Amino acid sequence: MKKTKKEVVEMAMLNPNAAGIDIGSTEHWVAVPEDRDDERVRRFTAFTCDLHQIARWLKKCGITTIAMESTGIYWLNLFLLLEDYGFEVFLVNARNVKNVSGRKTDMSDAEWIQKLHSCGLLSNSFQPDNYTRELRTYTRHRQNLIRQASRYLQHMQKSMEQMNIKLHKVIRDLAGKTGMSIVSAILNGERDTEILAELRDRCIRASKETIMKSLEGTWREEYLFTLQQAYDAFHFVHAQIRQCDEKIEKALKKRETIEILGEEKSPIKKRRKTKNKNTPKFDVDSYLKTQLGVDITQIDGIDSLSGLNILGEMGSDFCKWPTRKQFLSWLNLVPNNKQSGGKLISSHLMNKKNTAGHIFRKSGSCLWKSKGPLGDYYRIQRAKNGGKAAAIATGNKLASIVYTMVTQQVEYDESILVKMKRHSQQKRLDNLQKKVAHIQKELEEAA
Known part of the structure; x- marks a missing residue:
């Protein structure tokens, strides 16, 4: 009886000049493709001179793109140095590069990251400009x-x-x-x-x-x-x-250029807001208006300090998130839906830390006394699902408004939210009237 040969399925090589780095506090393991050097995986210590040695070795091996894990803060110096050398550097979530169970070593991790990156299976994390x-x-x-x-x-x-x-x-x-x-x-x-x-x-x-x-x-x-x-x-x-x-x-x-300072902007009517004692003493709102193009402090729940923290976390260029859904997903303000067999297994938020998302959640939870439509939305969500879920839902809405304002360069208009609220209330009222009419009809038929 003839034995059939097993067919080996090879994955497509999308990045032939890819390298992988396993980051540590005292040492880094670097892996390159097999045909680039006699020693495919090398170990380097984490001193600055060794970081330059890593970059020179990768240049010698003809590497153009590199993937590394986001391990603590140990990746930062190597990441910035490799960018200065002209490499395309991918900072990837450790959750996405888990190695095969039972084969966990620093050397095998570097090889595994290199393999995944060469096949184009790793996505780059958001990294701000300098x-x-x-x-x-x-x-x-x-x-x-x-x-x-x-x-x-x-x-x-x-x-x-x-x-x-x-x-x-x-x-x-x-x-x-x-x-x-x-x-x-x-x-x-x-x-x-x-x-x-x-x-x-x-x-x-x-x-x-x-x-x-x-x-x-x-x-x-x-x-x-x-x-x-x-x-x-x-x-x-x-x-x-x-x-x-x-x-x-x-x-x-330092960020403001002559062109930005020379632009004439129409003055915005400021709302009266409770002053936060921790707000910086200089005029934060004018800098936010200049760099974002819109005044996000007009939104209920977002004061000058929150706006400054938002600018510090994400910058002024929101084009890095092509859609609003991607922006909200990065902020971890949407459920992580898991489906199998047509059924929803789980819809919990991902267990990850996102400082920018926390700012929006905190701003949302501060709206419990607000008399505007956003305050009404928070109180409705709190009555339905509790305080934590209400903060997430309201933070989602605040982030959506900020994204729309910055990307479309439109100012905050509360009347739009008021109209949406009235429309939702009218829709609920119509549905209730239909149910009442249906029940009355059933009672008349029964009589």
Whole structure:
């Protein structure tokens, strides 16, 4: 009986000059096609001189395109250096380059990435330009500083609570003018509650007597020490935030060209919005208007700080996402539908971190008190599906509006949302009337 030969199916070679790199914190494994060098896979350490050696070796092997995993932040220096050498570099999600089970080594990973990339099976991740990367670094660092300042404010509140000082319970914001003035006076040795209460601002709703009662406590030395430490750290971090704001404004100014500055733009009627105390002191809105072409801060839920973070995460060129659906998918604001046999198995969001998507979700969750159509939409979704799903759904709508405004260069028009809401309500009313008419007809026939 003749044995039939097994047919081997070879995948099409779309990128013959492709290389694959497995990224590590201390070493990188680089794989090239078999016919380019006697040693197909090489190991390099992660020092800067070794990164240049990788680039020179890939040039010698005739490589034009390279794929690497996005491992932590270890990929960044090699990625930028290879781009400077003129290579086409693909940064791919580690989820898409999983190796065969049981054959997991750094060498085999590099070979597997090279094989997938040569067959054109890997898609490139979004990478910002140098300006956006610089602005993103500043805005993300600024957000980290704000979180640090919040922690030190909590430490101040804890120290006051340990002394049974209830000032942070009777005024809304301990970091405000009244709170900081009283805390500073306490640290300078003042203990008279009447003198301390005189430092309150006229906008404070609590009475002088209530503030005096809240300032009666036990002035223990160890708690005063921790209060002093937290107070100093809080003001030090805010000084760093001001320095960061200067860097952000400098980067924004650098981006503006003579042509952009020379354009005459019609003034936009500003809405009155609640001022965020963490917003930079310079005019953020004018920079957003200049670089995006539209004023996205007119949208409910998106203030100057959110707009600055959006610009820092995505830049001003939205052409990298050809369609709105691709944009929303990249933001992780749409369900990851999985179907099999014509049935929907799962529709959960992908478990991935996206800072830009988080900005839209946070902006959406801030609309629970808004009286506009977007606030109505959030409250309806919250009543139906809960707070988390409502934040995602409203963030999806905010991102859709921003994408449409920037790509089509149109200003925000709330009347469109109002008309859509009325149309939806009228449609629901018509359906209910049809159901009532149908039930009445059935009752008449039964009678």
